[in-house]
Amino acid sequence: MHFTLQKSKIAKQSSIQITGSKSESNRLLLLQALYPEFKLENVSNSDDSNLMTNALNSLSDIVDIHHAGTAMRFLTAYFSIQEGRTVTLTGSKRMKERPIEILVEALQELGADISYVQNEGFPPIKIKGKKLTKNKVSLKANVSSQYISALLLIASKLENGLELTLEGEITSIPYINMTLSLLDEIGVESSFTDNIIKIKPITKKLNSKTLTVESDWSSASYYFSIAALSDVGTEITLTSYKENSLQGDSALVDIYKHFGVVTDFKDNAMTLKKEASSLEPLTLDLKNAPDIAQTIAVTCFALGIPCDLIGLHTLKIKETDRLVALKTEIEKLGGKVDITDKSLHLTASHSINELIPIATYNDHRMAMAFAPLALKTSIVIEDAMVVSKSYPTFWNDLESIGFIITE
Numbered sequence: 001m002h003f004t005l006q007k008s009k010i011a012k013q014s015s016i017q018i019t020g021s022k023s024e025s026n027r028l029l030l031l032q033a034l035y036p037e038f039k040l041e042n043v044s045n046s047d048d049s050n051l052m053t054n055a056l057n058s059l060s061d062i063v064d065i066h067h068a069g070t071a072m073r074f075l076t077a078y079f080s081i082q083e084g085r086t087v088t089l090t091g092s093k094r095m096k097e098r099p100i101e102i103l104v105e106a107l108q109e110l111g112a113d114i115s116y117v118q119n120e121g122f123p124p125i126k127i128k129g130k131k132l133t134k135n136k137v138s139l140k141a142n143v144s145s146q147y148i149s150a151l152l153l154i155a156s157k158l159e160n161g162l163e164l165t166l167e168g169e170i171t172s173i174p175y176i177n178m179t180l181s182l183l184d185e186i187g188v189e190s191s192f193t194d195n196i197i198k199i200k201p202i203t204k205k206l207n208s209k210t211l212t213v214e215s216d217w218s219s220a221s222y223y224f225s226i227a228a229l230s231d232v233g234t235e236i237t238l239t240s241y242k243e244n245s246l247q248g249d250s251a252l253v254d255i256y257k258h259f260g261v262v263t264d265f266k267d268n269a270m271t272l273k274k275e276a277s278s279l280e281p282l283t284l285d286l287k288n289a290p291d292i293a294q295t296i297a298v299t300c301f302a303l304g305i306p307c308d309l310i311g312l313h314t315l316k317i318k319e320t321d322r323l324v325a326l327k328t329e330i331e332k333l334g335g336k337v338d339i340t341d342k343s344l345h346l347t348a349s350h351s352i353n354e355l356i357p358i359a360t361y362n363d364h365r366m367a368m369a370f371a372p373l374a375l376k377t378s379i380v381i382e383d384a385m386v387v388s389k390s391y392p393t394f395w396n397d398l399e400s401i402g403f404i405i406t407e
């Protein structure tokens with residue numbers, strides 16, 4: 001379904017409630033399956049978190065996690081330790097192109113029984129759950145942090161815990177720290193020094209408690225972009241956010257100062273306020289926050305700000321090759337983009353072509369990142385419902401603040 005977004009103007013003051021972080025939810029859902037003694041509040045309503053919940057509750061021997069990358073990686077580790085159970089873990093066409101070999105090899109080294117059903121190194125995989133007795137493994141850390149988080153999430157259930165050596169430059173580190181912080185919150189001890197992570201095994205029942213998931217910062221990024229493109233004085237309040245977040249995408253607060261967006265935290269909410277700003281070029285390394293690259297590139301394009309985004313080496317193995325997708329769609333709209341396999345350079349442009357259909361490539365973040373452009377010109381978003389992967393109520397929320405959207 002294509003959505004047309006008429007050139008819109010948003011309310012001077014508005015408020016939005018986004019549900020819990022998809023990343024935190026998918027970790028905590030898995031941990032809850034391992035340790036049923038704790039409860040969760042503000043769990044993400046995303047497709048990916050629903051798929052995670054269903055997969056953890058499923059008794060079927062085939063589990064299909066569609067486009068959900070974290071679910072694919074985390075469940076590979078989870079099913080590896082479900083003794084006596086055999087599961088084939090599969091996903092969408094794109095998921096079958098997203099590499100999983102580094103994680104599979106690490107689990108195999110720990111003793112897991114995993115085999116490839118179609119192509120070596122990629123889903124679908126067949127996992128025969130068993131007790132893993134080894135506790136030391138090394139893996140490449142520069143491809144996806146999700147492999148590392150997957151191992152950490154099951155580590156406290158291994159009889160000797162886990163000692164993980166990370167080889168090479170570590171990518172997306174905040175996501176690894178998020179995993180360790182959540183483990184700490186439920187009572188699992190760990191250490192992370194230099195490139196070695198150690199997790200202690202848990203032998204007794206954990207203390208029961210309720211954990212409240214903080215709202216999703218990657219979803220919040222679209223409101224930072226909307227604020228940046230709005231009139232000076234516009235305020236958007238987003239609830240259930242804290243200043244000291246576990247989510248690396250909270251770097252948005254500093255990054256969007258460049259675009260005149262000032263963030264105030266009060267009573268469990270943050271208010272984004274647009275102030276006057278200049279059009280200085282922007283250079284950013286996003287290796288710690290890859291999911292906000294599309295949002296930032298489109299903000300720059302909309303404001304006519306040139307930018308150099310580096311540290312984007314993980315983007316080509318996400319829901320689509322996000323570097324190619326960004327270049328293709330921004331250029332359709334009249335921009336000029338140069339990419340390598342890990343960077344994007346945007347040349348400042350001074351106009352945006354109207355009503356060009358923007359392709360979304362089964363990537364929720366393509367649809368959401370381009371939507372704020374409607375504050376500058378009328379746009380068309382193809383397959384607009386892709387947003388449900390992480391933010392199912394995105395379009396309703398945009399309408400509630402003044403966007404005019406028609407099918």
Ligand SMILES: O=C(O)C1=C[C@@H](OP(=O)(O)O)[C@@H](O)[C@H](O)C1
Nearest residue numbers: 023070144145146172175290314
């Ligand atoms: O662990 C996580 O929850 C995630 C880690 C990141 O992936 P990479 O480590 O592959 O960059 C991020 O892009 C993804 O959306 C969520």
Ligand SMILES: C=C(OP(=O)(O)O)C(=O)O
Nearest residue numbers: 067068069070291318319
């Ligand atoms: C990359 C993402 O998700 P995943 O890897 O979990 O599919 C994302 O949400 O931007």
